[in-house]
Amino acid sequence: MSEPILKATGVTIGFPVTRGIIFQREVARVQAVDGVDLELHAGETLAIVGESGCGKTTLARGLVRLQGIDAGSIEFMGEDITRRTGRGLTDFRRQVTMIFQDPIASLDPRMRIGQSVQEPLDIHSIGTPGERKRKVQEAMERVGLNPEHYNRFPHEFSGGQRQRIGIARAVVLEPRVIVCDEPVSALDVSVQAQIVNLLEDLQRDLGLSYVVIAHDLDVVRRLADRVKVMYLGRVVEEGEGEQVYNGPRHPYSNALLSARPIADPKRARTQERIVLQGDVPSPLNPPSGCRFHPRCPVAQSSCAEVDPPLEHAADGHGWACRFPLRP
Amino acid sequence: MSTVEQFEDMKTEGMVVARTPRQLAFARLRRDYVALASLIFIVLLVLFALAGPLFEAWTGHPVNRSNSTGVDDYTLLPVGPMHGCVNGLASVGERSCFVLGASNNLGFDMLVQLSFGARTSLIIGIVATVLTMLAALLLGVIAGYVGGWTDTVIARLMDIVAAFPFLLFAIAASVAFGASLWFVILIIAFFSWFYPGRIFRGEVMSLRNREFVTAARMLGASNSRIIFRHLMPQLIGPLTVYASLSVAGAIAAEAALSYLGFGLPLEIPSWGRMISDAVPGGLYINAPFLMVFPGTLLVLTVLAFNLLGDGLRDALDPRGGTIL
Numbered sequence: 044m045s046e047p048i049l050k051a052t053g054v055t056i057g058f059p060v061t062r063g064i065i066f067q068r069e070v071a072r073v074q075a076v077d078g079v080d081l082e083l084h085a086g087e088t089l090a091i092v093g094e095s096g097c098g099k100t101t102l103a104r105g106l107v108r109l110q111g112i113d114a115g116s117i118e119f120m121g122e123d124i125t126r127r128t129g130r131g132l133t134d135f136r137r138q139v140t141m142i143f144q145d146p147i148a149s150l151d152p153r154m155r156i157g158q159s160v161q162e163p164l165d166i167h168s169i170g171t172p173g174e175r176k177r178k179v180q181e182a183m184e185r186v187g188l189n190p191e192h193y194n195r196f197p198h199e200f201s202g203g204q205r206q207r208i209g210i211a212r213a214v215v216l217e218p219r220v221i222v223c224d225e226p227v228s229a230l231d232v233s234v235q236a237q238i239v240n241l242l243e244d245l246q247r248d249l250g251l252s253y254v255v256i257a258h259d260l261d262v263v264r265r266l267a268d269r270v271k272v273m274y275l276g277r278v279v280e281e282g283e284g285e286q287v288y289n290g291p292r293h294p295y296s297n298a299l300l301s302a303r304p305i306a307d308p309k310r311a312r313t314q315e316r317i318v319l320q321g322d323v324p325s326p327l328n329p330p331s332g333c334r335f336h337p338r339c340p341v342a343q344s345s346c347a348e349v350d351p352p353l354e355h356a357a358d359g360h361g362w363a364c365r366f367p368l369r370p
Numbered sequence: 371m372s373t374v375e376q377f378e379d380m381k382t383e384g385m386v387v388a389r390t391p392r393q394l395a396f397a398r399l400r401r402d403y404v405a406l407a408s409l410i411f412i413v414l415l416v417l418f419a420l421a422g423p424l425f426e427a428w429t430g431h432p433v434n435r436s437n438s439t440g441v442d443d444y445t446l447l448p449v450g451p452m453h454g455c456v457n458g459l460a461s462v463g464e465r466s467c468f469v470l471g472a473s474n475n476l477g478f479d480m481l482v483q484l485s486f487g488a489r490t491s492l493i494i495g496i497v498a499t500v501l502t503m504l505a506a507l508l509l510g511v512i513a514g515y516v517g518g519w520t521d522t523v524i525a526r527l528m529d530i531v532a533a534f535p536f537l538l539f540a541i542a543a544s545v546a547f548g549a550s551l552w553f554v555i556l557i558i559a560f561f562s563w564f565y566p567g568r569i570f571r572g573e574v575m576s577l578r579n580r581e582f583v584t585a586a587r588m589l590g591a592s593n594s595r596i597i598f599r600h601l602m603p604q605l606i607g608p609l610t611v612y613a614s615l616s617v618a619g620a621i622a623a624e625a626a627l628s629y630l631g632f633g634l635p636l637e638i639p640s641w642g643r644m645i646s647d648a649v650p651g652g653l654y655i656n657a658p659f660l661m662v663f664p665g666t667l668l669v670l671t672v673l674a675f676n677l678l679g680d681g682l683r684d685a686l687d688p689r690g691g692t693i694l
Binding site for chain 2: 107132136140141145149152209212
């Protein structure tokens, strides 16, 4: 396989817990992301799924250098960009961009949407003012917005249209990689499908690579070539989309998949739903051994002692469990 | 495109024209009669202040020359027809005319003094406010945006300035440095920047973590771009409101200082000093208008700027209702 376009190795991100008002001192560190490896190849879509608080958004922010990382490295097209600053970081920002979850919050309420979409071109000084305007209108057209709405404000648009504005802003630079943080979870179900289609069309037309962060497994199934399942800051299972969806090996992935709503009530009645006991443990004080063992339906006593590494089968499907489910 | 979005398009294209936040604010302000009346009063006051030289020429009383002919010595009110306009007083052809009487027993003209006093008040109110807002923006935005130690230092500085007793310090400084127009402006600005500064700091702290700022950073925007393009425009609302309130505060502070005799030098007319001039010898008992005229103007001016500030706050409030 070719060289990955974006590669993360052993990424660890923690947040300090401080005490004191004037003289703050660090009393503990929350490990939001703990040693995650990731490879994204050109033109593919990698999905990261998991429940709230598992560190998927933090990982996404770390990948695009919005969040400092404590350990590990991030490479973009073979170059280490972990410690880049200034000009180098700006160049990276031109090629790797992001779509945010809440389309209204991610647009400046006082900027006309044309200005918002044009801003990346201004920042990277691309083209003359006339060319910029043309590029903006092209991008707006590409994402299904009326270019004549250039002079409107974000509050004049519907949720789906706002997300299209966010996407236009991301693609106007013609980037290589777009990190989508929950791109559709703030939208109505009817609009979600349109946005998913749009993302697919853009990928085909512009040769984009996506990292999609999501908790909606059906959206992920549509979009993703490969899937990583995260639990408490770690990857517990990874593989091709169908490998994970049809034959989850980790009990957590299995529980997550069984929690999906099913549209057919007849099938829903017969479907076995695995309800996990308790809440996600605090990442401040993760459980010993396998981090999933206190909630795991198949855990054995030794799971509290041994931390299982992520092991891969010959077909690339990997899981971090000592007692994996049978495929 | 789905039918839903087509409908949305239809709505925005044909029948409904959405208004910008600014248009909405103006619409709300137009409905606020109190704020509107305040605005009209302020405009009239500015015209009154600008008319100073006209009053000088009309009455024949330069602002700093005494001339008590035509005024009743007891009440200091004008005597005779035409409010005591007399010809050929000091030299042949010169005309002297009191409309509102004399402003003190030296025979300064009340109307001229009031007009030039308005000029002083407005200059001090506006210049002190500009300085206040510049300092508040600079320090507030830096503290809110940078955070950490910088924020701690600036925030404590604000607390310290807030804890200073204004009048005591101003009187002491006035004795030490000697009073002048700039001294009064600077001392007022020095004691007012911390309040809007805190507001801006808080605003920026909450805006800094908003997603649109993150999005701008994600796109590669520099700090200065984020501050000037994304943060500052959000501060226009509070800036307008606190500027209006600050003008009122500065005018009141100058009047207080001048009343106490630690404000402006004698050659600059001031409402505060006009009031204090009425005190010695119980002058105001015979001639209450010595206090009533400058006092009323002062109260109305401060009130107008305060009410305008309140009106602007309501008009610019993003939670305010829509007006058709």
